[in-house]
Amino acid sequence: MAWWQISIQCTDDELGQTEGILLSLGAVCITMCDAQDSPIYEPTPGESPVWPHMTMTGMFQQNRQGEDLYEELLEILPDHQSATARRSVLEDQNWERVHLQQFRPIRCAHNLWIVPSWLQPPDPEAIIIRLDPGLAFGTGSNPTTALCLAWMAHNNFNNQSVIDYGCGSGILSIAACKLGANRVFGVDIDPQAIDASLENARRNGINQDLLRVSLVSDLNVDKVDLLIANILSGTLVELAPKFANMIKPGAKILLSGILKTQVNDIKCAYQSCFNLDPISTREDWVMISGTRQHE
Secondary structure: OOEEEEEEEEEHHHHHHHHHHHHHOOOOEEEEEEOOOOOOOOOOOOOOOOOOEEEEEEEEEOOOOHHHHHHHHHHHOOHHHHOOOEEEEEOOOOHHHHHHHOOOOEEEEOOEEEEOOOOOOOOOOOEEEEOOOOOOOOOOOOHHHHHHHHHHHOOOOOOOEEEEEOOOOOHHHHHHHHOOOOEEEEEEOOHHHHHHHHHHHHHOOOOOOOEEEEEHHHOOOOOEEEEEEEOOHHHHHHHHHHHHOOEEEEEEEEEEEEEHHHHHHHHHHHOOOEEEOOOEEEOOEEEEEEEEOOO
8 A cells, every 4th residue: 555645844843733733634654854954963861852944744544635635734834834845655665674674784893793683794703793773872873883883893802891881772882792801881871771781782692790781870890991981972071080980090991972073071071080092083973082090
């Protein structure tokens, strides 16, 4: 069965009204996407931000004439929105198969791949992290995660203890385990991230003696050899003194989730306790590594 699909542009202030109009005409589902270049970066828990200008698309069953539906919509909409209305026919497909085909293995370094569970690894001899798209943040395709994985793949983790602060999906914790760390602690403030990390660790054959996952409030560990924090820049600044006390003198820190415009704030917060390395960038994002100074 094919579907009618009608798209309208609206502002965030018009979101509720526009959604109500589409539903009143019988839309069976509604999707939204950015109508301008206004990316939404990782929200804090509990936030549900929307774009200031978006395209809202309603999908309708073909049990009525598409022309009648379209004309009725134009009569209800304000003039400035009517001018943006577009209609099309969406042919029915095997949507699950279409969804799965969107995901491909991701090469993070010469010896490290992220591979969905339903695909064969391109290089079976490489280190393979099995990860499927899910609710918790972090799939390996995000620039901040990719920067961290590339750094990790080129550093020695043998017999290292690691904290992954803000573990999300657990991808960086799992990578540390597979790269040779002997103790890894994944922590987050979101219980959903804890569940996702535990499930992804199980899929990758990582036992709970090697990777311990908990809420930040439950973390109880001695100073470690490496702390990874791929979180929001403001939180990185706020936690700088705490992070300095969580790692050994001479240990490494790896910070990401930083926009290019936020680099100076991070450097100011960390340079008193860390010798910082040159930054690494990908798109608009930055990763900063450094070594804990001896007290």
